[in-house]
Amino acid sequence: MNPNNNTQNNKIKVDSYLEMFKKVKDKGEGAFIPFVVAGDPDFETSLQIVKKLVESGADSLEIGFTFSDPVADGPTVQNADIRASNTGMTTKKGFEFIKRVREFTGIPIGLLVYYNLIYKMGIDEFYKNASEVGVNGVLAADLPPEEAQDAVKTARKYGVDPIFIAAQTTSNERLKQIADMCSGFLYVVSVMGVTGARSEVKTSTVELVERMRSHTDIPICVGFGISKPEHVTEVIEAGADGAIVGSALINVIAENLDDYESIKTKIGNSCSNLKEATRN
Template structure:
């Protein structure tokens, strides 16, 4: 165990996300983090899907809060957000959903939300309610680095991690600052552009992972475009600590009937778990 990790444990500074990545790394396992949109197709089914993902091997779950102008999302997740909004999903309903699952949903939940809905809600009030509902982390894709310091202390006050994104186009100096502000893990965007399934992983991701490892000791989770066992194998081979799979899960939700959707998502999660556990 590294010295900084020993200090964190000694002083009880490890968050739930920290603990999850540390335990996985100790067992030489890759973190599997599905993304789904809360409220797609409705809040009740989202509740069932969350528990099914946990039962079928998800280590963490990234749960999206639907927003009308999702700049970082491709068509699949944009349509998912639209369906969720039409179903009446709001940030408050998402928190209420998670609060109802306390004691049942035990893996770390990381909320994904754009900044404007959180500001409209009241940022500190949102963090307090989310923390009380068991949320472990918060991803805000349109939060500028220059504004991150205003929010990171608030998030940390409520025992959550503020997780920031690094893109392939991020200059090295800025990458270092982003990674240092990011807690829990650094979210490495594998492609230039929006979310969505891709045919192959870009080789430059390996170089980005190596750069991030030079900067600090944050776990690195790779997202955007990951949808197959081959992608997962590449991410593991390149030394990342986790994979985030979004559009591939959301696509299965949209293409399944309400009767079958929970089982279909669970089956795909189990397949991705097997891929994540497959040693090269």
């Protein structure tokens, strides 16, 4: 089943990344893509948080599945994984979570996972499940393109976009290899290191976006360290098609675990401000 079609259990049309980026571009904006971990702080509250993100202007969603050794993530996301895991979240429940999200939105959904989750479930079963619940794309953060042939082939079999990371150390030759395997969008890492909110966007990030834009027509989204509206504006002005923000939003969850209503209100306000920055 192709996720660009309607899911089996509802009538909501699921937009492809291509459709989403075109809509955003036609409005003269960049795409805002928030990241949260499914099941943080618990299944039902996490669903409400995602719904608030959608209502507050998210153009697409990045959803993480909890994993014991998230090597690309800093303490903020690590703690979110722990909170989700402690409430019983698994890969199977993660797909149930996406199925529930598809009851109220058709914007693109990407999964940010680690390859062991795919391998353990079985490559074919993982991508089949992803397609059936309406996932648009999958990024396995620790899967290099040199070892991704089976995953890419299976993703395409089920109509799921394989998404890859490019970094400041990525050579032009390797960038071409990544671009040839990638669809949906290219995830550009803005920092050398793990996920986490930073105080500023490095000049090298702007230069990286410009360099990658000259080598590929695939939409470019910048993540890792993007935490403030001014960061979003800066990467969009540099030529990125979208900005991905995770740790800054997850911090809101972590800081308000005693008041779930405040989590939703504050995350909604943050999302609205970050989306507004794509219009400047």
